[in-house]
Amino acid sequence: MASQYNDSHRLFVQGMLTKRIITEPEAKQLYDQVLEATSLPNNVEYELFISETNKELVELDYALRICHNEREGDPYLTLVNVKQDPMTEDATSFKPAEISYCRELFGAIINADNEEFAISATKALNLGAKITPVKFTQRESQELLNKLVQDKWIAFERKGVYYIDTRALAELQHFFREQYGEAAKECTFCLDIITMGEACTVARCPVRVHKYCADKHFRNTPEPVCPQCATRWSRDKIFGLGLPDNSYSDDESMSD
Template sequence: MATSGFTNTHRLFLQAAISKRLMTEATALDLYSQDNFSDFVGQLNEGLNSVELEFRRAQDEVSGAFVMALFDAIVMADDEAFCISSTAALHEAGKLKNKENKPLALSKKDAESLLDRFVKDQWLIRSAAGAYSLSMRSLLELQTYLKETYDDQIQECTLCMEIVTKGQRCVVAACSCRLHNHCAGTYFGNMNKPVCPTCSSAWTGRTLIGLSDRTAAPSTVRRRRRRREDGGAEVGEDGGQDENGGDEEEDA
């Protein structure tokens, strides 16, 4: 990282920004608490340029709401698919609302442009079959947000304890074991009869998390149900209880 003009003030501000991931302009100004904030950010980005990072300011409520809606649909995808189709992604764009719960106008063309931008900026990955999933950048930079927001819905690899959205899972539905493909390959490499590291059931490697790059995602948004914090019955996103304990399906 370039050090010319890069002071301890820049370093402290950068540490705070990294810990928060995202912050409002008011929070950023409180952290800096001096004049010439634009010049300060310019110096900060000069120092970050050598490691291909940038401190950005954004005012686009629509794109922010859209990417959060996409993240929610991907993380909550039924049967741990951790991806959604382009049709389902565009359907999410049509449901966007602002903080006042009023609809946000986003045309299909604008939604498609934003999807292209999210892929270009490496927040999302688009598979050969047109399915959108979380990128490595999202999993690394938004790890704290994802774990805090989705808690028991997000999955961690039993071996390396990092988030896993593509990999293998135990054939026993009640078992919590999830593995990255590379972790599974290393762990089971010398076993003639692989068994689950958690429950010791036979491990086939054919029960998957996520979809293969050439498998199309469902055209409808189908979410897993969230559980109440008190451990009660499962509830849907609208707070309504599902009499059968099943999944909620929304037409795309």
């Protein structure tokens, strides 16, 4: 049953403006809390409620978007600015020098060798020296890195590397594609930016897929093949240092 945009939708958007990114179970919990707070009947399903909210948000160049954590495939709900780089909005909490550092950081991760899509902690700290006109000390760089991790723009793997996290992949898809071109890979199945997962064994084949997408699409396929070149799909051809060590068996190695 459809409903008109009302106080429940507005309150939900206010909550998302504060949180920006939450797990889907948390989003459904927020939805229940909003309905209870506004004393409105629960006669609209969650999915329809989100759709109705998006119809209003389009006028403000915002959207509620479902994205997935690349490591586990868990769904998140994010509030994204669909018209401009969210990190350069007037209301951003980042200073100009911090934005410059973030651009250096994302560029280093996207353009990492061998499709590692990660940067070592040492290199991340040293990026501060490239910022002009005011260079960052390593302490200032570490403080900013901690902030980026806390806000889910990047994450830290115990291998000692930083990689792009769920929020950045949701909010900066357009920026990554526009800024880095072919270096920003795309999952063949879901078409989202991909920084870790499985690759076709044929060197020249561009197919890259998220592990959770491969789990879904190859679940009932005894002998999976590449969706583009039809080569047998070997699930041990992986890339991206952001993947946890236990994502694949011990005898499976990183991409060559």
